[in-house]
Amino acid sequence: MNSNKKTYPPGATVAESILFLKMDRHEFARRLGVDDAFLVRLIVGEEPITTALAESLEAVTGSPTNFWKMLESKYRRSLL
16 A cells, blocks of 8 residues: 555535535535535544445436445545
8 A cells, every 4th residue: 555645535525516516515515415514523533424424426427336335545644
């Protein structure tokens, strides 16, 4: 594993998805079923993507649940 390569939190992809969908953060949070503060913590990597949250992300973004779970797993492993 290349230790020089930075692994970004899955929230970086969430932020990109918000931009891609041309949605403001408040609307994205509402559709996701979370509050704005939770969404901000998710974006910066302070909140993990659980299976339930990955399913919600799939419903909102169209990206598969397993994609979100894989990003979360890679990120958490990089923190060890």
